[in-house]
Amino acid sequence: MSASQSAVRSRAEAVAVSRTFDWMILFVLFTAVLGGYHIHFMLTGGDWDFWSDWKDRRLWVTVVPIVAITFPAAVQACLWWRYRLPIGATLCVLALLLGEWINRYMNFWGWTYFPINICFPSQLIPGAIILDVVLMLSGSMTLTAVAGGLGWGLIFYPSNWPVIAPLHQPVEYNGMMFTLADLSGYHYVRTGTPEYIRMVEKGTLRTFGKDVAPVSAFFSGFVSVIIYFLWHFFGKWFAGTGFIADDAS
């Protein structure tokens, strides 16, 4: 067999080629997902994610998991069914958080001087681990959607609580009560973002006393299940390798 008929010269070279492609593919997948996921996330849940005084017990808890489960479901659909790799959700979330952190530090703090304690991102990694492990253990999209999706929604608030609880301590300021997060939002002036834009819990007719967050988390988990199904199918479509007629040829 002549050299020109074989792409590689040896098994060692084949392994090296395969490994090099691994890293190049992983980089491209990471950055492409980062771009797409970040633009999706910042424009569907971004304001809740940007500011500590948007991170409430009702809408933040409800909206963020729902809009954030999309890309993890889609990438899992590709990486699991084609490669049996249970890293789709974690890859997405690591990419998103890296992009967010770079921007929060370089731009929210470095360009417009908001302290990091008002503009840090939401924590999503524990939910991603749940999605990936459930998929790996079950090998089932249905189970991942139901158990994983619900877990994704339910763990969101607890996994963020160690970081946001200190900011929910009450303060009396000029005769009114604030949380520290509210006070940050009031102190650190956002000229283009007036207070009425903020969408947070304003009190409702509720029957669960003060336990609002678990209700929000449960509802969020429920919708996340549905969104997971939908995006899993989207992911399969995006992972397609089909060609369409090439008029140019």
Next chain:
Amino acid sequence: MAATTESVKADAAEAPLLNRRNIVLGMLLYFVFYSWVRWYEGVYGWSAGLDSFAPEFETYWMNFLYIELVLEVIVASALWGYIWKTRDRKVMSITPREELRRHFTHWTWLVMYGWAIYWGASYFTEQDGTWHQTIIRDTDFTPSHVIEFYLSYPIYIITGVSAFLYAKTRLPTYQEGLHLQYMVAVIGPFMILPNVGLNEWGHTFWFMEELFVAPLHYGFVFFGWAALGAMGVMNTEVMAIGKLIKKDLV
């Protein structure tokens, strides 16, 4: 004829399968350029970018816009024209090793595309939010837009289309037709640029404040999903490369 000769020559000269230098230099080029852009924004955003009717705005931002638009058209035509003009007309008869080498070059393009997508869709897009939430929206060509919409997006479009053209003109894998997900991955993010029209229309006639999650912005979201088309390209590539090295690998 010439192309075939070129393939043979390349093989004989035994060029490395992957030119790592190109990746490093390409990534550095973007990194250094965008670092400079960020520095420029940091200095001239505040000092000359707050009032679009001021003469210094014209000097520092509108001139930046005009120059970048002209350069982008020149670079896009030169690069795409070059890739198309030097296409391999005998692409189906290249050697497996040359094909593998071209897959590596193709992935070099894709790495650049991913890198450019990061800067455009992640870094400069969220940065635009930082800017709007801080200042009063007073022009479609506010400093963050001059960079985000009219610099970082064209750069990833130029890079993405170049990768697509490279694959189409030099790799046997893509001779079957038009790879649907490749088109999605390139044209979808491209559509984010024309979608700026919707954004500006809405902010002109609808509201001036910056609510990032406003439905007005969902056009960007929809086209952002298209980045997932990269998975289809990845799968096609993995199968094609797998076919080339399978017998030596397993």
Next chain:
Amino acid sequence: MKIIKDKVASLSFVALLMALTAAMFYAPTASAHGEKSQAAFMRMRTIHWYDLNWSKDEVAVNETVTISGKFHVFSGWPESVDEPDVSFLNIGIPGPVFIRAGSWIGGQLVPRSVALSLGETYDFKVLLKARRPGDWHVHTMMNVQGGGPIIGPGKWVTITGSMSQFVNPIVTLTGKTLDLETYNIGNIYFWHAVWYAVGVAWMWYWAKGPIFIPRQLAVASGKANTLISAGDKKVGIAFLVGTIVANAVLMGTTNEAYPVTTPLQAGTMRGIIPLELPVPSVSVVVDDATYRVPGRAMQMSLTITNNGDSSVRLGEFMTASVRFLEPNVLEDETGYPDDLLAEEGLTVSDNSPLAPGETRSVSVTASDAAWEVYRLADLIYDPDSRFAGLLFFFDEAGNRQMVMVDAPLIPSFI
């Protein structure tokens, strides 16, 4: 050909870099805040800011500046802007160069949005604490839901010192003293770093072996089930259980550490009390109004009736924050921003004291370059060509009366 093209491209790039680098040596002063881009009718017919005072124009980091004054909510509010039922007293500054240490309307702290009534006048105060050194243009500003930012006059304030000196001490209701500028940042970094490391560890576990090509080949040849080993499952279970248990424990320890937490505070504030101004005894009818484009001047024919008991003179016309003064009647002593002050901008055909009971028709001209500079002249390109403003009349004792005018405006191009 290609070489020439490449050279042109690379030279253009070099030229761009050189031109821009050269331009950097010219340091401009920071400009205004974008108010000029707002439609003139919006600035003229919504919120009228007056009697403004900036307590200082130079402060050191941590010192405070107070901006106080009044604003009148125009009763002829334009249709295209939602009424100010949900409004937020904001401040127009380039990012948090100051922190807003307090803001009040009618003596009420207004950290949240408020409901304002058309035709009323309110007094307000904003207390700013200096944070980031530089020369900053500080504007009064009202955001109206459905209308956007309505920007008032801006004045330069210089902050000296160093931002690293800035502190924002707060005492919580549980008795803790903390600096809001830096509070909790270490905690945020720590937990994000911990979970990121967990995510990377999970990724690394899978990426350390061959990833894509061999696994795809295995799946394609029907050996997918061999790709997840019993060891993988054990590791996966460890990650899963570890994650769930860690979060449960952290939730508990956090609740112990912070037993008192409250939800975010929100909700529009109603019942803001306006100023009780006496009903003006002067009445004004606008007979016609024209804007002469080449002369940068607005001319109004007014019929003024004095129903009061002392004679009055017209001293000022104010619209969209620009003050046109009649120098024989009024001089500004408040340090109002120069670019918004036309000290001799108002001429009245007959401004002799208007006696009680007298009615007089006069021609009033407000002229100044501010019409162009502040793009108020662009009113003639607006889809609703009306103007509005405040007229201030003074009696001999210096008492002031404010009268609102609102009328169509006819442009004159010759």
